[in-house]
Amino acid sequence: MNWRLKIRHVTGYKYAGTVSASFNEARLTPLTLPWQTTLFSQVEVTPGATTYRYYDYWATQVTAFDLHRPHQQLRVVSSSLVEVSAPPPPDTFLSWSDLGADTVLDTHAEFLSSSRLTRVDPALVEQAWDPVGHLAPAEAAEAVSHWVRSEVAYVPGSTGVQTSAQEAWHLRKGVCQDIAHLTVGLLRAKGIPARYVSGYLHPKMEAEVGETVAGQSHAWVEWWCGEWTGFDPTNGVPVGPPHVVVARGRDYDDVPPLRGVYHGAPSKHLGVTVEITRLA
Numbered sequence: 001m002n003w004r005l006k007i008r009h010v011t012g013y014k015y016a017g018t019v020s021a022s023f024n025e026a027r028l029t030p031l032t033l034p035w036q037t038t039l040f041s042q043v044e045v046t047p048g049a050t051t052y053r054y055y056d057y058w059a060t061q062v063t064a065f066d067l068h069r070p071h072q073q074l075r076v077v078s079s080s081l082v083e084v085s086a087p088p089p090p091d092t093f094l095s096w097s098d099l100g101a102d103t104v105l106d107t108h109a110e111f112l113s114s115s116r117l118t119r120v121d122p123a124l125v126e127q128a129w130d131p132v133g134h135l136a137p138a139e140a141a142e143a144v145s146h147w148v149r150s151e152v153a154y155v156p157g158s159t160g161v162q163t164s165a166q167e168a169w170h171l172r173k174g175v176c177q178d179i180a181h182l183t184v185g186l187l188r189a190k191g192i193p194a195r196y197v198s199g200y201l202h203p204k205m206e207a208e209v210g211e212t213v214a215g216q217s218h219a220w221v222e223w224w225c226g227e228w229t230g231f232d233p234t235n236g237v238p239v240g241p242p243h244v245v246v247a248r249g250r251d252y253d254d255v256p257p258l259r260g261v262y263h264g265a266p267s268k269h270l271g272v273t274v275e276i277t278r279l280a
Contacts, residue, residue, distance in 0.1 A: 002085045003241040004039075004280035007200055007215065010273040011258050012046075012075040017265030019074075022067045024260030027247045028078035029053075029061040030199070035088065036245055040081040047071050058254055060247040075270065076258060081279075086240045092226030093138050099191050099225065108193035108224060110250060117164050117251040118185035118196075124169060125189040133190075138225040141192055145221065145233040148183045154234055161252055176234040177252050180219040183233045184251070193224040195248050198255040200274060201232075202242035207278045215276035217257065222248070 009028055029041045043051060049065040056062050067074070098104070105112065114120075132143040155173040165185045168178035180196055187194040201218035204211075220232040220239060230239030247255035257272075 001241060002083055002280070003202070003278060004081070004083045005200075005202060005244060006277040006279055007078070007080045007082065007244065008273075008275045009078040009080075009200075009217070009257070010075070010270075012073065012270040013267040014073045014270055015071075015262075015265045015267050018070045018072055019067075019262050019264030019267075020070055021264075022071075022074065022260055022262035024065055024067075024074070024076075024258065026063045026065075026076055026078065026258050027056075027060050027198070027255055028076070028080075028257055029063065030080050030082045030244050030246050031059070031061065033245060035085045037083045038080060039083060040079070042079045044077045044079075046073075046075040046077075058247070058249045060249070060255060073270075080244075082244050083280075084241045084244055086238075087230055090138070090225070090227040090229050093136060094226040096137055096191070099137055099193075104193070111193040111195050111224070112188050112191065113250075114185060114188060115251050115253070117162075117253060118181050118188065120165055120169070120182065120185040120189060122189075124166070125186060128186045129190055136225075137192055138223075138229065140190075141187055141194075141223045141225065141229075142231060144186050145183050145231050146236055148179055148186065149233050149236050152179055152182060154179065161256070176216075177219040179234045180221050181251055183221050187221070187223050195222050195228075196251045196255065197222055197230065197245060197248050198252070198257070199246040200244040200276065201235075202244075202276050202278065205242060209278055209280060212275055212277040215274040217272055217274055218243070219252070 043063040051065040153173040165181040168174035184194040
């Protein structure tokens with residue numbers, strides 16, 4: 001089953017005074033993958049700016065732009081048309097001894113190392129893995145994802161973008177990025193390569209064609225047990241047509257939708273509005 005989705009994402013900043021210059025990167029363009037095709041994408045900036053695109057180290061498409069004239073607000077609108085199907089199920093499943101091979105450790109070193117946002121305490125690792133350690137890696141990875149979902153409540157607005165996995169665990173609540181960070185950290189701690197995925201989620205599986213809904217910027221995980229496998233631990237489901245991949249990395253710091261530096265007055269985030277229309 002294929003879904004064709006039209007996505008409109010609005011974000012930006014409002015400044016307390018005049019900003020004389022800013023330098024910005026936007027990661028808002030869905031990737032083209034074997035199961036996902038970006039048919040159209042456009043990033044518009046107000047005030048107007050010349051944009052250029054490149055792929056970063058993690059193969060995410062970045063739209064970069066500079067503003068060198070006074071402005072008091074920055075508004076970025078991304079429009080995309082994407083066709084998505086369910087990723088094919090993996091047909092290669094490595095054992096624990098296979099995952100410990102030097103070739104795997106070398107190839108996936110960056111997705112096996114912890115970061116500030118994904119680091120978890122050894123006691124937490126033991127607690128999460130004790131019930132599932134007897135399972136094969138792929139089965140255990142999914143079981144750990146379900147365990148995180150059962151232990152950490154999804155509470156919008158309860159944390160910020162710099163909240164770490166361990167901090168979210170202490171709170172026992174968080175948003176999708178916290179649940180993804182915690183899952184990634186627990187998988188890496190046991191030697192399963194895992195990466196953080198940022199994108200969009202259509203919230204209605206039974207969406208009517210032509211219906212526009214308030215979508216979500218969303219985060220989930222992919223683990224590697226012979227092939228990369230996507231799973232949404234916040235919702236406890238495999239990645240499917242409602243999920244649109246925009247960026248991948250070690251954690252949120254590799255994939256922020258909008259990042260920049262500027263010279264001028266303090267800023268306030270305008271917030272994020274995402275509208276998604278199912279066209280087919």
